[in-house]
Amino acid sequence: xxxxxxxxxxxxxxxxxxxxxxxxxxxxxxxxxxxxxxxxxxxxxxxxxxxxxxxxxxxxxxxxxxxxxxxxxxxxxxxxxxxxxxxxxxxxxxxxxxxxxxxxxxxxxxxxxxxxxxxxxxxxxxxxxxxxxxxxxxxxxxxxxxxxxxxxxxxxxxxxxxxxxxxxxxxxxxxxxxxxxxxxxxxxxxxxxxxxxxxxxxxxxxxxxxxxxxxxxxxxxxxxxxxxxxxxxxxxxxxxxxxxxxxxxxxxxxxxxxxxxxxxxxxxxxxxxxxxxx
Amino acid sequence: xxxxxxxxxxxxxxxxxxxxxxxxxxxxxxxxxxxxxxxxxxxxxxxxxxxxxxxxxxxxxxxxxxxxxxxxxxxxxxxxxxxxxxxxxxxxxxxxxxxxxxxxxxxxxxxxxxxxxxxxxxxxxxxxxxxxxxxxxxxxxxxxxxxxxxxxxxxxxxxxxxxxxxxxxxxxxxxxxxxxxxxxxxxxxxxxxxxxxxxxxxxxxxxxxxxxxxxxxxxxxxxxxxxxxxxxxxxxxxxxxxxxxxxxxxxxxxxxxxxxxxxxxxxxxxxxxxxxxxxxxxxxxxxxxxxxxxxxxxxxxxxxxxxxxxxxxxxxxxxxxxxxxxxxx
Numbered sequence: 001x002x003x004x005x006x007x008x009x010x011x012x013x014x015x016x017x018x019x020x021x022x023x024x025x026x027x028x029x030x031x032x033x034x035x036x037x038x039x040x041x042x043x044x045x046x047x048x049x050x051x052x053x054x055x056x057x058x059x060x061x062x063x064x065x066x067x068x069x070x071x072x073x074x075x076x077x078x079x080x081x082x083x084x085x086x087x088x089x090x091x092x093x094x095x096x097x098x099x100x101x102x103x104x105x106x107x108x109x110x111x112x113x114x115x116x117x118x119x120x121x122x123x124x125x126x127x128x129x130x131x132x133x134x135x136x137x138x139x140x141x142x143x144x145x146x147x148x149x150x151x152x153x154x155x156x157x158x159x160x161x162x163x164x165x166x167x168x169x170x171x172x173x174x175x176x177x178x179x180x181x182x183x184x185x186x187x188x189x190x191x192x193x194x195x196x197x198x199x200x201x202x203x204x205x206x207x208x209x210x211x212x213x214x215x216x217x218x219x220x221x222x223x224x225x226x227x228x229x230x231x232x233x234x235x236x237x238x239x240x241x242x243x244x245x246x247x248x249x250x251x252x253x254x255x256x257x258x259x260x261x262x263x264x265x266x267x268x269x270x271x272x273x274x275x276x277x278x
Numbered sequence: 279x280x281x282x283x284x285x286x287x288x289x290x291x292x293x294x295x296x297x298x299x300x301x302x303x304x305x306x307x308x309x310x311x312x313x314x315x316x317x318x319x320x321x322x323x324x325x326x327x328x329x330x331x332x333x334x335x336x337x338x339x340x341x342x343x344x345x346x347x348x349x350x351x352x353x354x355x356x357x358x359x360x361x362x363x364x365x366x367x368x369x370x371x372x373x374x375x376x377x378x379x380x381x382x383x384x385x386x387x388x389x390x391x392x393x394x395x396x397x398x399x400x401x402x403x404x405x406x407x408x409x410x411x412x413x414x415x416x417x418x419x420x421x422x423x424x425x426x427x428x429x430x431x432x433x434x435x436x437x438x439x440x441x442x443x444x445x446x447x448x449x450x451x452x453x454x455x456x457x458x459x460x461x462x463x464x465x466x467x468x469x470x471x472x473x474x475x476x477x478x479x480x481x482x483x484x485x486x487x488x489x490x491x492x493x494x495x496x497x498x499x500x501x502x503x504x505x506x507x508x509x510x511x512x513x514x515x516x517x518x519x520x521x522x523x524x525x526x527x528x529x530x531x532x533x534x535x536x537x538x539x540x541x542x543x544x545x546x547x548x549x550x551x552x553x554x555x556x557x558x559x560x561x562x563x564x565x566x567x568x569x570x571x572x573x574x575x576x577x578x579x580x581x582x583x584x585x586x587x588x589x590x591x592x593x594x595x596x597x598x599x600x601x602x603x604x605x606x607x
Contacts, residue, residue, distance in 0.1 A: 013409045019399060023480060024418040027425065029444065030433045042442045045451070087325040094322035098315075106323075106330075112587040113334060117537040119559045120576035120583075124337030127344075127569070147333040150326055178309045179318055208426040210540040215564060228428045229544055240436060247429040254424040259417040266488050269423070269481060270530060273594055274523055276488050 027251070033244035041240045056245035065227070066246070073223040073250075075138070076213075077206040080145030085199055087146070088153030089191075093183055095154070096161040097169065107158070110151035114271060118211045126215050136218030144212055149202040156201075156272025160194030161187060193264070200261050201268030204254045224250050338580070345573035352567045364574035374575070377558040380467070384554055385535045388474050393528055395475070396482020403483060404490050420484065422477045431544030434473045435460065460545060467551045470542055477541070478531060485527030489520030522597035529593065533586050555579070 021028075033041050035052035060066055095103050113121070125144060126135070134140030164187055172182045188195075210225040217226060224246065232243050258265055263277045345364055350356040368374055403419075406412055422430070437445050438459045449457050459469035493516050501511045539556040553561075559579070563572035 012405070016403060016406055016409055017411075017415055019402070020415040020419040023422055023476070026430075026433050026437060026476065027421055029437065030429075033436070041436075044442050045447050046442075046444045087329065090322040091326040094319040098319040100319045100323065108587065108591060110326075110330070111591070112584045115533050115587045115590070116583040117539070117556045117559070117576075117579050119539060119556050119563065120579045121334075123559075123563050123569070123572055123576050124341035124344075125333065126564075127340060128337045143329075144333060147329050150329055154326065180309045204424050208424070208428075210426070210428050210543075211560075225426050225428045225540075228426070228432060232432070238432075238435070243432050243436075247426075247432065250429065251421075251425055255417065255421055258420055258424055259413065262413055262416060262420075265420060266484060269484060270526065273590075274485075274488060274526055276491055 030244050031248050033240065034248040036241070036244075038241050041244065056241045057249070060242065060245045060249070063242075065222070065231070069222050069224050069227045070249075072221055073207060073225075076141050076145055076221070076223060077203050079138075080142045080206055081149050081199055081202040083142070083146040084149035084153050084202060085157075085195060088150050088198070089157050089188075089195065090183070092154050092157035092161050093187060095158050097166070107155070110154055111271065111273075113147075114151045122212055122215050129216055135216055136220050138221060141213070141217055141221045144216060145206045145209070148209070148212070149206060152202060152205075152271045153198040156198045156267060157191060157194050159267075159272055159275060160191040164190045196261065197264035197267050198272070200257050200264060204257065204268075207254060341573045342577060344570055345577050347570045349570040349573075350566075350568050360570065364571050365578075367571060368575055368578065373553075374555075374558065377553050377555045380551070380553065381536060381555040384467075384471060384474075384538065385532055388471055388478070388535050389528060389531050391475050392479045392482045392531060395479045396484075397486045397524075399479070400483045400486025400490065403487060420480045423480050425477070427477070427540035428544045430473060430477055431541045434469075435545060438469060463551045466545075470545050470552050473541060473545070474535070474538065478535070481531060482527060485524060486520075489523040489527075490516065492523060493519040522593055522600060525593050526590065526597065529586070529590050533583065533590070536582075536586075 032050075034056055035054070036047065036050055037053060037055070040047050040050055094100065095107065129135045129140055134143075168186050168190075169182050172186050177186070208225060209223075210229075213221070213223045213226045214229070217223065222230075228243070228246070232239050232246075261268075266277065267275050346359065346361060348356055348358045348360050348364075403416075406415075409415065437443050440446050440456065440458055440461065445459075446457055449455050458465075460466050497515050497519075498511070501515055506514070537556055538554055539560065542552050542554055542557055543560075545552070559572060559575055562568050562575070
């Protein structure tokens with residue numbers, strides 16, 4: 001009896017692993033491609049066993065613009081999300097504690113920014129950027145990405161600040177603490193998980209963002225997702241070794257972040273509206 | 279906690295001792311500025327408001343204005359007031375209606391299949407708490423949804439490739455048949471939709487797991503003791519607890535699926551069977567440079583999104599009310 005149960009459990013776990021691997025298979029195929037030669041990628045029948053080579057990565061980092069694009073991606077995502085988190089945390093505190101008139105309307109408008117198709121948002125912004133000559137500048141790109149990250153950050157952080165009892169604020173006030181002290185010394189440490197979650201998931205969104213970068217960016221501010229659509233052709237065909245190795249490098253940060261911050265995945269993928277652990 | 283006993287006499291004396299340099303005085307005043315109960319909320323919200331106004335409200339108002347004009351960047355002096363002609367044009371435009379109906383099919387089948395598959399797999403993963411390597415397995419499972427959509431489009435272009443793609447090799451060696459997916463306009467739509475389903479089924483698995491996690495253990499145990507059938511367990515216990523989270527997930531997916539652009543753009547198919555509404559809008563705005571018309575279409579999509587958002591928030595409210603009731607009883 002017990003043994004049969006053990007078998008069933010093993011079979012069940014194997015089944016779950018197989019499902020997970022099926023979903024991962026297309027990505028695994030690309031990662032394998034990154035370690036093949038061009039002939040190896042194009043071989044018919046496909047090679048499942050092969051001698052791995054690191055040539056593609058050497059070639060990748062020797063290309064003239066790749067490091068700059070990668071730097072752009074890193075700079076734009078971290079700077080914009082950094083700004084967004086600071087700004088959003090202050091607002092989240094105000095929304096949670098003072099509930100000024102129009103709070104729910106503002107929260108609603110913020111959420112709806114994220115629900116609108118990105119093209120519809122980018123049309124007017126692109127007109128404005130043309131007029132102000134902010135296109136293809138780091139300032140312009142970082143600011144639009146910060147705007148893009150703020151709604152989600154406010155939502156997620158308001159949820160976390162709501163979770164901290166008002167008693168803490170009152171105790172600190174009675175003991176003569178300034179609001180500044182309350183916000184940064186009393187509340188901030190308690191919502192640290194929220195800050196981490198907001199940071200990680202906004203970073204992933206900006207990291208993967210394509211359309212804003214395609215339309216508002218240019219030569220100076222090209223990010224990797226855009227370079228996927230423009231730089232990958234060579235000799236009339238798609239340069240598959242470049243694509244595979246670039247994609248492999250570019251996927252590492254998001255995959256590591258969901259590996260290490262898995263418990264924030266739910267709150268992160270639902271814009272902070274559904275909380276809980278999976 | 280350095281200022282905890284500020285009001286005690288000892289502390290007052292101490293406060294007078296450090297020299298009141300101008301900088302220190304300024305910092306203290308600055309700190310106290312935040313204590314004004316009327317000023318503080320305004321100060322805290324101001325940065326978000328500035329962002330919101332400069333990068334959203336002003337451009338949107340501008341766009342609303344332009345939607346009443348003929349404005350084509352490529353043609354000089356094309357600016358002319360049209361009234362609501364752009365809107366009536368859109369309503370009469372056949373390509374737009376085709377794009378819209380295509381988008382509905384995309385959303386309906388995409389979200390539908392993701393939801394069904396996600397719920398089934400979510401159920402399967404429910405009892406996986408003791409699984410060896412669970413964290414790694416879940417990371418692999420959830421990776422598709424955090425991969426750059428443009429890159430995902432490229433992966434599948436390699437897989438679907440007719441001469442050396444792995445899919446074609448597979449069908450040829452097992453069924454002796456060559457498949458043209460992206461090159462054939464009739465199936466290209468479904469081939470791209472398949473990628474979308476692959477990317478977002480994990481999201482519905484995540485949502486299902488969240489919904490299941492919100493079911494109280496005691497009720498499930500009671501159901502087991504009462505030997506309730508699985509059908510009844512789902513109907514009387516799981517759905518009442520998890521339905522709102524499921525609805526939120528489906529709605530979020532619907533909204534997101536409605537906006538799909540990157541993936542389809544990168545899988546770039548000849549013909550027009552994959553021209554979803556977002557793709558059409560991008561083309562009219564940034565290739566045909568027909569700004570007036572595009573603005574009008576963007577406004578329509580904006581209003582749709584706002585409507586979706588209100589439904590979303592309505593369900594979110596129901597969810598928190600249901601939770602509050604649960605705690606109260």
